[in-house]
Amino acid sequence: MPSIPRMAMILCGVLTLALFGANAVPGLMSPAVAQSAPSRQFAIAIKDRKVEAAASLLRVSQGDAVEMVLTSDEAAELHLHGYNILLSLTPNVPGTIKFTAKIAGRFPLEAHRFGAASGSQRHRGAGPLLYVEVLPR
Amino acid sequence: MSARLATGCLALLAWASSALVGTPAQAHGFGQRYDLPIPLSFYVFGAGATVALSFVMAAMFLQTAHLPDAYPRLPLLRSAASRRWAGRLAIVVRTLAVAYFILMIGAGLFGAQVPLRNIIVVSVWIVGWVVISLCSALVGDVWRILNPWDTLFAAVEKIHGRLRPNHPFGLGRTYPSSLETWPAFLLFVAFAWMELIWDGRDVPARLASAMLVYSGLTWAGMFVFGRTTWCKSAEVFTIVFGIFAQFAPVATDEGSGNGLILRLPAGGLLEDWRTSWAMMLLVIALLATVTFDGLLETPLWAYVDVAVINTPDDSLLWTFFGFSEAAALRVARTAGLMLFILLFIAAFLSICNIMAGVTHGKGGGTLALAHRFVFSLLPISIAYHIAHYFSYLFNGGQLIIPLLSDPFGFGWDLFGTASYQPDIGLVGPILQWYVAVAAIVVGHIIAVCLAHLSALATFGDRRLAMRSQLSILVLMVGYTMLSLWILSQPIVETSSGS
Numbered sequence: 001m002p003s004i005p006r007m008a009m010i011l012c013g014v015l016t017l018a019l020f021g022a023n024a025v026p027g028l029m030s031p032a033v034a035q036s037a038p039s040r041q042f043a044i045a046i047k048d049r050k051v052e053a054a055a056s057l058l059r060v061s062q063g064d065a066v067e068m069v070l071t072s073d074e075a076a077e078l079h080l081h082g083y084n085i086l087l088s089l090t091p092n093v094p095g096t097i098k099f100t101a102k103i104a105g106r107f108p109l110e111a112h113r114f115g116a117a118s119g120s121q122r123h124r125g126a127g128p129l130l131y132v133e134v135l136p137r
Numbered sequence: 138m139s140a141r142l143a144t145g146c147l148a149l150l151a152w153a154s155s156a157l158v159g160t161p162a163q164a165h166g167f168g169q170r171y172d173l174p175i176p177l178s179f180y181v182f183g184a185g186a187t188v189a190l191s192f193v194m195a196a197m198f199l200q201t202a203h204l205p206d207a208y209p210r211l212p213l214l215r216s217a218a219s220r221r222w223a224g225r226l227a228i229v230v231r232t233l234a235v236a237y238f239i240l241m242i243g244a245g246l247f248g249a250q251v252p253l254r255n256i257i258v259v260s261v262w263i264v265g266w267v268v269i270s271l272c273s274a275l276v277g278d279v280w281r282i283l284n285p286w287d288t289l290f291a292a293v294e295k296i297h298g299r300l301r302p303n304h305p306f307g308l309g310r311t312y313p314s315s316l317e318t319w320p321a322f323l324l325f326v327a328f329a330w331m332e333l334i335w336d337g338r339d340v341p342a343r344l345a346s347a348m349l350v351y352s353g354l355t356w357a358g359m360f361v362f363g364r365t366t367w368c369k370s371a372e373v374f375t376i377v378f379g380i381f382a383q384f385a386p387v388a389t390d391e392g393s394g395n396g397l398i399l400r401l402p403a404g405g406l407l408e409d410w411r412t413s414w415a416m417m418l419l420v421i422a423l424l425a426t427v428t429f430d431g432l433l434e435t436p437l438w439a440y441v442d443v444a445v446i447n448t449p450d451d452s453l454l455w456t457f458f459g460f461s462e463a464a465a466l467r468v469a470r471t472a473g474l475m476l477f478i479l480l481f482i483a484a485f486l487s488i489c490n491i492m493a494g495v496t497h498g499k500g501g502g503t504l505a506l507a508h509r510f511v512f513s514l515l516p517i518s519i520a521y522h523i524a525h526y527f528s529y530l531f532n533g534g535q536l537i538i539p540l541l542s543d544p545f546g547f548g549w550d551l552f553g554t555a556s557y558q559p560d561i562g563l564v565g566p567i568l569q570w571y572v573a574v575a576a577i578v579v580g581h582i583i584a585v586c587l588a589h590l591s592a593l594a595t596f597g598d599r600r601l602a603m604r605s606q607l608s609i610l611v612l613m614v615g616y617t618m619l620s621l622w623i624l625s626q627p628i629v630e631t632s633s634g635s
Contacts, residue, residue: 082171082561103562105171106628131627133173136567 039065046072046089046129049114056130062104062137068097074115080132082107104136170434170529172628173566175573180625183574187581187617191610194585195603211399212390220396231288238285240544245345249546252339256544259536261344262332267526268534273378274519277387277397280378286355287375290364312362312370317413320358320371325419326478328373329426333433334470336463380420383512384519403583406512407590417511418482424518425481428620429474431525435626438473445469484612485511491608500595500605509595510609513587517613520580521620524573528564535559573624581617585610 044055060066070078070087071094078087080097082105089095097109108128175183214220237260245257252258272279281287297306337343358367368375382388383405390396412420432438445465448454454465489507493500500506535557542555549555588609592602 081169103171104173104566105561106173107171135173136565 038063039067041067042069044068044070044130046070046076046111048073049111049129051130057133058130059133059135060101061135062101064101064134066097066099066101066132068109068132069094070097071095076111076115077113078109078129079112080107080109101132101134104134107132107134169533170628171532171561172528172569174627175570175621175625177625179570179574180621183578183621184618186578187621188614190578190582191585191614194582194589195606195610209401210390213387213397213399215396223397227282230282234283235285235288242345242348244544244546245341245348247545248341250341251546252341253536254540254543254546255341256537256540257341257344258339259533259540261348262338263530263534264537266332267522267530269374269378270381270522271526271530273381274384274522275386275402277385278379278382278389280374280382281389284368284372284375286352286359286372287364287368290356290359294364307360307363309363310361312366316370318370318376318415318419321373321376322415322419322422324371324373325377325422326426329422329429330471330474333426333430333474334467336467376416376419377423380416380423380515381519384515403516403587406515406587407594412508412511414508417508420511420515420518421481421485422478424514424521424616425478426474427518427521427525428481428623429477431521431620431623432473432477433470434628435623436629437626439629441469441473442466485514488608488612492605495608496596496601496605499598499601500592506595506605510588510591513584513591513609514613514616516580516583516587517577517616517620518580520576523576523580524620524624527572527576528566528569531564532559532561535563574621577617577620577624581613584613588613 040060042055042058044051058066058068070089071092072089074091076089078089078095078097079085080087080099082103083099085097085099087095087097109130109132110128214223241257241260244255248255248257269280269283294306297304331338331347337347355367355372358371361367370376384403385405386399386402387397388400388405390398445454446462448465454460458465460468486503486507489510490503492506492510493503500509536559538554538559539557542552542557543549589602589606592605593599596602596605
């Protein structure tokens with residue numbers, strides 16, 4: 001049955017082309033990567049346990065030196081997942097998270113605690129404060 | 138009878154989950170992923186390749202007049218000596234699996250109640266579910282050897298046989314054939330719910346209790362109906378991993394009964410499976426639940442979560458049912474999961490209905506076709522498993538390295554690996570993207586091939602087969618695009634319910 005090898009060859013060919021094709025395209029079409037400045041700084045204000053919409057997704061490139069200066073209107077325990085960086089904030093005193101973005105990925109910055117332990121069952125808007133997206137080079 | 142058993146089991150599981158609430162989970166639970174969403178270019182390319190290749194495949198099958206009804210099988214373990222060695226190896230593996238099973242439950246019950254410091258959580262969700270299902274699909278039916286419930290029960294049977302040679306072990310009741318594999322289907326839905334929604338999924342003691350409850354159910358079932366009967370119709374993992382293993386290249390030799398054969402991957406899916414209703418629904422549920430897992434991480438579902446949390450304070454949710462926020466989210470997710478399974482079943486049946494229409498009932502009615510074609514969906518399900526779990530497997534799976542040295546979280550260092558820090562960059566996003574898109578496109582192609590071959594076998598006529606395949610092609614392309622769309626969405630976590 002000669003049709004099977006021919007079929008396989010066509011398939012392999014198409015797939016190889018496909019994978020190489022995809023490789024070439026992302027640079028053109030991937031979401032805008034901020035210019036490849038080696039050092040990136042962000043000032044982030046946390047108000048009412050939230051950040052502004054513009055600060056809810058920080059995009060950096062792999063290898064960038066990232067510096068996030070955070071200020072909160074109440075005490076908070078922050079945790080940058082993945083990079084595993086913890087930061088305790090006292091009200092209205094800026095704190096800094098500094099790291100080199102060695103690993104690409106999408107990392108949530110979460111507040112593990114706000115103020116004193118809250119007693120109420122329902123606390124609106126739980127979940128990560130923001131995400132840091134480290135795009136691969 | 139067994140349906141009652143299954144409901145009883147569910148009730149027990151629910152009890153176990155509510156009775157042990159005392160142990161708080163960490164704020165961020167288990168199974169975090171740091172994947173970047175697939176970029177638009179990969180998505181567009183993957184979707185395009187899917188559509189294009191589907192037509193290429195269709196065109197090629199149009200020319201193929203013959204049906205490759207027999208695929209090559211290569212026997213392994215040909216000599217008696219090799220079979221003896223394989224048997225010995227199997228006993229060693231069985232013993233290790235049982236030891237690991239006991240270790241997991243011991244650690245869950247008595248170890249530190251912190252998800253990442255107790256071996257049970259990683260063992261159940263990564264080693265147990267992800268690794269074994271992928272091994273089943275890509276290597277062979279490993280669960281046959283690993284199944285600790287089967288091994289332990291068989292050991293008891295053997296010891297009983299030695300002590301009281303003329304008394305059979307167990308009640309030896311006949312399993313009601315009308316029950317088919319319904320217990321396994323119900324148990325699988327329960328398992329999927331536990332994996333995706335249950336708040337005890339990352340609480341070691343609750344996970345261990347659930348395993349004990351399931352052990353009790355399994356052994357009771359084996360005692361009443363016999364070990365092999367129970368495994369074939371109700372032991373959910375035997376059946377689910379067995380379904381995955383239909384795709385695998387290594388299989389047991391049906392002819393001789395002993396020894397293994399090497400076959401074409403997916404070859405096992407070509408056989409005419411006289412599937413039952415329950416089995417068909419189980420295959421669809423497999424597909425639906427893993428897709429729902431992906432959906433839960435999309436911004437779309439985050440909107441649902443936010444909408445649930447933001448319902449007014451005086452709505453029935455809080456006043457009448459008295460839900461906590463986390464419980465309300467779980468209820469919404471449970472409803473979503475059930476709806477998703479029903480939606481997939483409905484979509485598949487309506488496609489089969491169209492297929493029955495265009496072929497004028499030549500291959501049987503809607504249901505006959507549904508039973509015939511459901512297994513051709515399996516490659517897509519496996520592909521989505523790979524796409525969804527690939528980085529999780531390698532990045533999250535490394536957690537097992539420190540845990541093996543300190544399974545209970547007591548600060549031990551048995552093998553000197555307790556301080557190992559997982560390298561979360563082991564599988565980077567670019568590799569993850571390639572693997573995900575390649576898996577989905579390839580899985581899709583295999584599914585299209587299988588469906589075409591099944592159609593040729595069912596209808597016997599090429600033109601009828603082609604016509605029948607158009608509707609199923611639409612379903613598969615649609616499903617592949619949905620999978621790619623989910624992978625292209627940023628992974629969002631809202632409050633995880635703990």
